[in-house]
Amino acid sequence: MKSKDFFGLMINPFTRIAGWQAFGLGLVVLVVSAIIGGFGNVIFDGVIDMHLVKEVTMLHSFGYLTISTLTLVIIMWITGLIISKNFRFIDILGTMTLSKAPFLILGFAGFFTKMPDMNEVMKNPMIVLSSTSFIVLMILTMPILVWSIVLMYNALKISCGVKGTRLTFAFIIAIFASEVISKILIYYIF
């Protein structure tokens, strides 16, 4: 496979895979992410969010990821209903579930990152700069979040068959709404 094709597939695998296939694959990756996050003390407490914590139970790890993924799917499905008249729910479910796959890498990162003492950080925020692994995680987080957002954008584009400004505006509003709603749901449920 040419490197250009590989890059294209990495940012938009949905031209090749969607529907139940994408959902199955996405679900496997999410379950693995939740397990690894649970052991590595990483929580995915938002649609485009992750945090390192001192300790996390498997219930919380799975719960956060389930709520954030379901919120993303439902908000994107509602967005699809508004901007498109011809799409299948299973494509939204599958492609959106798979678009959270990059979070698996962040789950692994928890094993190699030392969480700075938050009491110390509150006193002196510059102390985070003394933890190399924490800085590496922060640098790693940004491209992975961008990758995931690009995947979500392409998931909506392919699933709903919409292009241009209408898609971009709808996506920005939808991603912002799903992040806020997932945060609120996580706050109230856990």
Added chain:
Amino acid sequence: MLPTYCPSCQAQLKVKCLKCESCQTEVNGSYDLPVLALLPENDQQFILRFVKNSGSLKEMASELKLSYPTVRNMLNEIIEKIKTDEK
């Protein structure tokens, strides 16, 4: 591939003459090209495949090794082109 647009000014071409290979009769006039002939070659190939697959997008997707919504979007784009050409 049948030329459908003027190479000089890009205007849509018309059929001026049709010839019978059997008796050499020529029919002259100014006829519109069929809507399907106005589509690019790859779109015409897509329509042929679509008909051969009995209109099943799922079978098309599997044959082209593409996802179902991708194939459906390709079909939707062709529908839009046909609607534009018909205007």
